[in-house]
Amino acid sequence: MNASSHHNGSFWFDELGIDPQPDPEPLPARTDVAIVGGGYTGLWTAYYLKRAEPGLDVTVFEADVAGFGASGRNGGWCMGAAWGTESLLANPETRSRGLALQRALFDTVDEVGRVTQAENIDCHFARGGTLRIATAPFMVERHRREIDELHALGFTEHDFRWLDADTTRTRLNVPRNHGAIHAAHCAAIQPARLVRGLADTVRRLGVTILEGTPVTAIRPGRVDTARGAVAAGRILRATEAYTASLTGHRRTLLPIYSKMVVTAPLPDALWQEIGLGNRETFGDDRRMVIYGQRTLDGRLAFGGRAGYEFGSRRRRTLPPDDPDFDGIVRTLRGLVPQLAEVPITHRWGGVLGVPRHWRPCVQFDRRSGLGWAGGYVGEGVAAANLAARMLTDLVLERDSALTALPWVDDVPPRWEPEPLRWLGVRAIRAIGARADWIELNRQRPSRFWGGLFQRLTG
Numbered sequence: 001m002n003a004s005s006h007h008n009g010s011f012w013f014d015e016l017g018i019d020p021q022p023d024p025e026p027l028p029a030r031t032d033v034a035i036v037g038g039g040y041t042g043l044w045t046a047y048y049l050k051r052a053e054p055g056l057d058v059t060v061f062e063a064d065v066a067g068f069g070a071s072g073r074n075g076g077w078c079m080g081a082a083w084g085t086e087s088l089l090a091n092p093e094t095r096s097r098g099l100a101l102q103r104a105l106f107d108t109v110d111e112v113g114r115v116t117q118a119e120n121i122d123c124h125f126a127r128g129g130t131l132r133i134a135t136a137p138f139m140v141e142r143h144r145r146e147i148d149e150l151h152a153l154g155f156t157e158h159d160f161r162w163l164d165a166d167t168t169r170t171r172l173n174v175p176r177n178h179g180a181i182h183a184a185h186c187a188a189i190q191p192a193r194l195v196r197g198l199a200d201t202v203r204r205l206g207v208t209i210l211e212g213t214p215v216t217a218i219r220p221g222r223v224d225t226a227r228g229a230v231a232a233g234r235i236l237r238a239t240e241a242y243t244a245s246l247t248g249h250r251r252t253l254l255p256i257y258s259k260m261v262v263t264a265p266l267p268d269a270l271w272q273e274i275g276l277g278n279r280e281t282f283g284d285d286r287r288m289v290i291y292g293q294r295t296l297d298g299r300l301a302f303g304g305r306a307g308y309e310f311g312s313r314r315r316r317t318l319p320p321d322d323p324d325f326d327g328i329v330r331t332l333r334g335l336v337p338q339l340a341e342v343p344i345t346h347r348w349g350g351v352l353g354v355p356r357h358w359r360p361c362v363q364f365d366r367r368s369g370l371g372w373a374g375g376y377v378g379e380g381v382a383a384a385n386l387a388a389r390m391l392t393d394l395v396l397e398r399d400s401a402l403t404a405l406p407w408v409d410d411v412p413p414r415w416e417p418e419p420l421r422w423l424g425v426r427a428i429r430a431i432g433a434r435a436d437w438i439e440l441n442r443q444r445p446s447r448f449w450g451g452l453f454q455r456l457t458g
């Protein structure tokens with residue numbers, strides 16, 4: 001892949017059979033709503049704005065091609081969950097708002113399924129739920145306690161269910177299995193199909209997408225791009241991990257890498273042995289998050305979070321010989337040893353955005369006309385849809401149940417300047433990795449390192 005390629009390196013773009021090229025249309029002199037960023041956040045916002053007010057002139061500014069960022073490269077878990085919700089539920093003072101948010105996140109998985117069906121976006125949506133495997137005996141009690149707490153809050157067996165080891169084996173047959181939490185509100189998707197399908201849909205609705213048009217700065221009433229300036233009544237930032245590319249936003253969101261691999265298609269006999277017949281997504285209790293899904297064409301796609309580069313550097317794509325991929329392949333084969341001989345066909349990665357307070361934010365200021373949504377900490381496939389609907393209501397000045405949800409105006413502080421940022425992330429990663437190592441190898445809870453990790457990441 002050369003520097004002028006607009007392929008984001010993922011298997012998902014290959015599966016779509018596209019070699020996307022930006023087709024920069026002429027810049028308009030003005031637009032009613034300018035959206036910066038052509039990923040899920042930007043495109044869902046354009047979608048709901050246009051559906052609500054077809055006469056509104058909406059323009060999406062995309063530095064590369066629609067879906068070039070995390071939206072076109074992720075693990076494809078469309079999950080009714082978001083970072084930061086657990087702490088809202090744990091605190092009696094914020095519990096009712098946390099419950100409203102959690103229910104809205106559950107509904108969001110249905111909403112993505114509903115709209116993709118209505119708009120004929122064939123994103124391989126399969127609502128198999130997700131399995132969080134207990135890979136050590138001590139985790140059983142922890143998982144069961146968690147489920148009891150969730151049920152005490154009013155969630156049902158349908159929402160979160162404990163599966164014992166035998167039942168779990170019928171869903172996913174792996175050796176390190178002591179049972180699993182099955183969370184129903186999750187669908188596996190082909191992420192690039194969702195984002196490219198959304199781009200086609202909003203274009204059909206009359207939205208202009210200016211690909212190949214990097215925005216350099218945003219100020220009230222004006223978007224500065226590498227190709228000139230555009231006047232805009234309202235300007236919405238949807239640049240997630242790439243936000244540092246905008247003037248004045250170097251410390252707004254931290255770009256953290258996540259890296260993925262995918263196997264060649266597995267023979268049916270092997271799938272019979274492994275399972276995932278409902279295309280359940282799966283992971284375990286690791287703090288250095290891992291995630292897997294069975295693709296519609298019978299591969300196993302698997303990834304893990306991996307690192308930060310000094311100065312919030314973001315590489316367009318990652319070379320397939322990046323050594324982190326070997327670690328991801330080892331982790332995958334350690335978890336699913338049946339894959340030992342199955343070739344890996346693709347290796348790629350991307351960046352996700354982390355706010356300083358570790359939870360998403362949606363903000364719109366009526367006076368300046370500026371707004372943004374993001375900070376999903378790597379859990380943005382469904383969350384971006386919810387955030388986009390919240391942003392739409394804020395922009396259209398509609399007071400709704402969505403605008404009362406906790407993400408609204410929950411603005412994060414800025415990250416520390418370098419080298420503190422880099423040192424801090426390294427320390428958090430080392431602490432998380434230490435906690436994981438103790439739990440996986442000594443098979444006991446890591447109270448000290450695990451507790452420290454939890455405190456540092458909210």
Ligand SMILES: Cc1cc2nc3c(=O)[nH]c(=O)nc-3n(C[C@H](O)[C@H](O)[C@H](O)COP(=O)(O)OP(=O)(O)OC[C@H]3O[C@@H](n4cnc5c(N)ncnc54)[C@H](O)[C@@H]3O)c2cc1C
Pocket residue numbers: 036037038039040041042061062063064065066067068069070071072073074075076077078079213214215216238239240241242243245246257258259260291303349350351352353374376377378379380381382383384
């Ligand atoms: C490898 C990986 C795996 C992941 N797995 C999952 C998962 O399984 N489930 C889940 O929920 N989440 C997952 N995530 C996170 C999820 O993909 C993101 O949270 C989500 O896609 C964010 O969407 P977005 O539209 O906000 O940002 P993005 O998709 O990153 O879109 C931002 C867009 O803005 C454009 N842009 C940037 N700067 C500018 C500029 N200056 N001017 C114009 N345009 C600009 C970029 O080119 C990009 O297209 C994963 C992320 C990665 C990287």
